[in-house]
Amino acid sequence: MAVALALSERGRGRTGANPNVGCVIVKKGIIVGRGWTQPGGRPHAEEMALAEAGASANGADIYVTMEPCAHESTRGPTCSNAIIDAKPKRVIVATLDADERTRRRGIDRLGDAGITVSVGIREPEARRAMAGFLSRVENARPFVTLKLAMSLDGCIAMADGTSQWITGDRARAHAHLERARSDAILVGAGTAKADKPGLDVRIDGLTDHSPQPVILGNDPEIPDHWLQIAEPAEIAGLADINWLLVEGGATTAASFLQAGLIDRLMLYRAPIIIGGGLPGIGDIGLQKLGDAHGQWRRTDRRELGQDVLEIYEHAA
Amino acid sequence: MAVALALSERGRGRTGANPNVGCVIVKKGIIVGRGWTQPGGRPHAEEMALAEAGASANGADIYVTMEPCAHESTRGPTCSNAIIDAKPKRVIVATLDADERTRRRGIDRLGDAGITVSVGIREPEARRAMAGFLSRVENARPFVTLKLAMSLDGCIAMADGTSQWITGDRARAHAHLERARSDAILVGAGTAKADKPGLDVRIDGLTDHSPQPVILGNDPEIPDHWLQIAEPAEIAGLADINWLLVEGGATTAASFLQAGLIDRLMLYRAPIIIGGGLPGIGDIGLQKLGDAHGQWRRTDRRELGQDVLEIYEHAA
Numbered sequence: 001m002a003v004a005l006a007l008s009e010r011g012r013g014r015t016g017a018n019p020n021v022g023c024v025i026v027k028k029g030i031i032v033g034r035g036w037t038q039p040g041g042r043p044h045a046e047e048m049a050l051a052e053a054g055a056s057a058n059g060a061d062i063y064v065t066m067e068p069c070a071h072e073s074t075r076g077p078t079c080s081n082a083i084i085d086a087k088p089k090r091v092i093v094a095t096l097d098a099d100e101r102t103r104r105r106g107i108d109r110l111g112d113a114g115i116t117v118s119v120g121i122r123e124p125e126a127r128r129a130m131a132g133f134l135s136r137v138e139n140a141r142p143f144v145t146l147k148l149a150m151s152l153d154g155c156i157a158m159a160d161g162t163s164q165w166i167t168g169d170r171a172r173a174h175a176h177l178e179r180a181r182s183d184a185i186l187v188g189a190g191t192a193k194a195d196k197p198g199l200d201v202r203i204d205g206l207t208d209h210s211p212q213p214v215i216l217g218n219d220p221e222i223p224d225h226w227l228q229i230a231e232p233a234e235i236a237g238l239a240d241i242n243w244l245l246v247e248g249g250a251t252t253a254a255s256f257l258q259a260g261l262i263d264r265l266m267l268y269r270a271p272i273i274i275g276g277g278l279p280g281i282g283d284i285g286l287q288k289l290g291d292a293h294g295q296w297r298r299t300d301r302r303e304l305g306q307d308v309l310e311i312y313e314h315a316a
Numbered sequence: 317m318a319v320a321l322a323l324s325e326r327g328r329g330r331t332g333a334n335p336n337v338g339c340v341i342v343k344k345g346i347i348v349g350r351g352w353t354q355p356g357g358r359p360h361a362e363e364m365a366l367a368e369a370g371a372s373a374n375g376a377d378i379y380v381t382m383e384p385c386a387h388e389s390t391r392g393p394t395c396s397n398a399i400i401d402a403k404p405k406r407v408i409v410a411t412l413d414a415d416e417r418t419r420r421r422g423i424d425r426l427g428d429a430g431i432t433v434s435v436g437i438r439e440p441e442a443r444r445a446m447a448g449f450l451s452r453v454e455n456a457r458p459f460v461t462l463k464l465a466m467s468l469d470g471c472i473a474m475a476d477g478t479s480q481w482i483t484g485d486r487a488r489a490h491a492h493l494e495r496a497r498s499d500a501i502l503v504g505a506g507t508a509k510a511d512k513p514g515l516d517v518r519i520d521g522l523t524d525h526s527p528q529p530v531i532l533g534n535d536p537e538i539p540d541h542w543l544q545i546a547e548p549a550e551i552a553g554l555a556d557i558n559w560l561l562v563e564g565g566a567t568t569a570a571s572f573l574q575a576g577l578i579d580r581l582m583l584y585r586a587p588i589i590i591g592g593g594l595p596g597i598g599d600i601g602l603q604k605l606g607d608a609h610g611q612w613r614r615t616d617r618r619e620l621g622q623d624v625l626e627i628y629e630h631a632a
Contacts, residue, residue: 148469150469150470151470151608152470152581152583152612152626152628153464153466153470153595153596153597154466154467154468154469154470154471154595154596155470155595158602158605159599162605163605164605165605166605254591254592257589257591258591265468265589267468270609271611271612271613271614271628272608272609272611272612273573273597273600273608273611273612274597274600274602274605274608275570275573275574275597275598275599275600275601275602276570276595276597276598276599276600277602279469279470279471279592279595280469280470281469281589281590281591281592282591282592283475283591283592284589284590284591284592285591286474286590286591286593289474289478289479289480289481289482289590292467292588292589292590293586293588295587295588295589296468296587296588296589297587297622298587298622298624306613306614308614308626310468310624312468312587
């Protein structure tokens with residue numbers, strides 16, 4: 001299942017309305033098929049892995065990060081049917097489909113066909129790996145990450161707005177990789193006007209993974225292909241966006257935080273002191289200091305050159 | 317030497333004008349004497365360890381974090397003479413005395429008496445452990461630590477000044493321990509007026525380790541036993557202060573940073589977002605963002621409950 005989870009990451013930020021699923025088929029201890037949801041959402045991970053395995057899928061174990069689909073689609077085969085046709089011995093599922101319309105139908109169909117089905121293996125990791133799709137189904141909005149590149153004293157720029165560069169090469173490359181893993185990237189109108197950010201992925205080989213740019217607020221000068229929303233809650237209307245990356249500035253970050261629409265913080269911190277610079281997060285309407293506690297828990301930390309990346313997830 | 321270094325920490329913040337030295341005497345693989353500089357500076361570490369070892373020091377190895385003293389004093393015996401009288405086989409020294417008036421005289425005297433002397437074992441750790449004394453001798457001022465308790469977004473208080481509490485119990489206890497390891501603690505007049513901080517050590521058993529309070533700026537209402545300085549450079553005139561802890565607020569932190577008088581940062585960071593609160597560090601006169609880089613390197617990190625402590629030292 002660890003391999004299937006790793007494969008699921010390959011599709012992240014590129015699967016449209018579909019979950020970024022990973023799938024591995026194992027026969028007699030050997031991996032005979034691997035798959036992940038392809039760009040745009042098709043083929044599904046299972047379809048890709050079954051194609052690779054061919055006849056070897058007969059009697060094999062299939063590990064898949066989410067319950068195989070059970071509904072008909074004009075876009076491709078139904079995975080639970082395709083699996084039944086391949087005659088595996090077992091199907092091991094990390095988490096059920098979150099969509100109540102199809103939930104349990106996939107595994108029930110496999111079970112009815114005499115295949116042994118296990119559910120719940122590495123479920124927390126699977127929910128994290130496919131959090132974008134799950135958020136859209138469960139919360140009717142994308143999974144939202146707020147990214148900040150800060151100094152030790154919490155500034156994202158000097159008082160005059162200069163912010164190039166706070167973090168080093170490795171941290172900036174990592175941030176660009178996160179862009180490639182996002183369906184859309186959002187900045188406020190002020191940041192768009194001041195920085196004119198490209199919001200593209202500047203990593204060789206990944207430049208075609210650039211996410212959909214979205215702006216919060218009004219700017220008549222934004223390019224045609226950018227989307228525009230008036231307030232954070234409107235992210236619910238962004239079609240086919242599982243993973244949304246909010247990149248600033250302070251007012252935008254604050255408005256999303258105040259609306260309770262940030263699921264994850266990616267805080268890149270450089271070993272510098274700016275002193276009297278621009279803060280990363282504006283007024284979020286905090287009434288009592290005690291209310292700020294218990295909201296966030298640190299789930300990852302890594303050193304990127306001289307900089308440190310800390311990831312926090314909403315505790316709720 | 318690791319044991320001697322650990323013992324040296326016991327004297328930290330309490331040895332007056334003297335270095336906080338640690339000393340261990342080893343005979344046939346067994347520790348027969350241990351010593352550290354006592355409160356006020358006497359007895360010295362070597363004197364204490366020799367007293368414990370008694371006749372066992374004959375033929376033993378003596379590990380000491382700094383070159384034994386060679387100058388006469390009315391306050392106690394000269395350690396190099398006392399060691400010669402004890403007839404050890406070897407003396408292992410981490411670092412030479414920084415004071416040019418006595419430097420090398422201690423080890424030369426031991427060598428002349430036929431004792432084998434090694435110098436430089438674990439010298440970087442020893443210089444860090446006794447950085448307060450070394451700074452006074454080499455830079456004519458105390459070793460200065462800036463301590464900040466911040467939110468993830470770099471705030472030390474809400475916009476209305478509320479700062480109780482940002483960090484949790486364990487981080488606050490750790491900060492009080494650092495107070496006990498400091499000779500003096502400094503706050504700005506604004507912080508003194510607003511918070512009326514006790515600046516004492518509130519840990520059972522260590523309440524008598526409370527450091528000398530110092531205020532930067534003018535406040536006619538400060539208690540009699542507080543010292544007062546008009547600008548950061550005046551810390552050079554603080555007698556018998558090896559370790560100075562600067563606790564805020566933002567203007568004071570900035571004035572010390574701008575004057576280049578901060579050697580170490582202790583950053584306690586809580587997993588909370590305040591948003592639009594008070595920044596920890598005010599304007600430090602930074603002209604170019606590039607100038608902020610290369611100044612600080614992270615030397616330690618630890619988790620204290622939900623909070624994280626990072627320690628940075630000046631890279632210069």
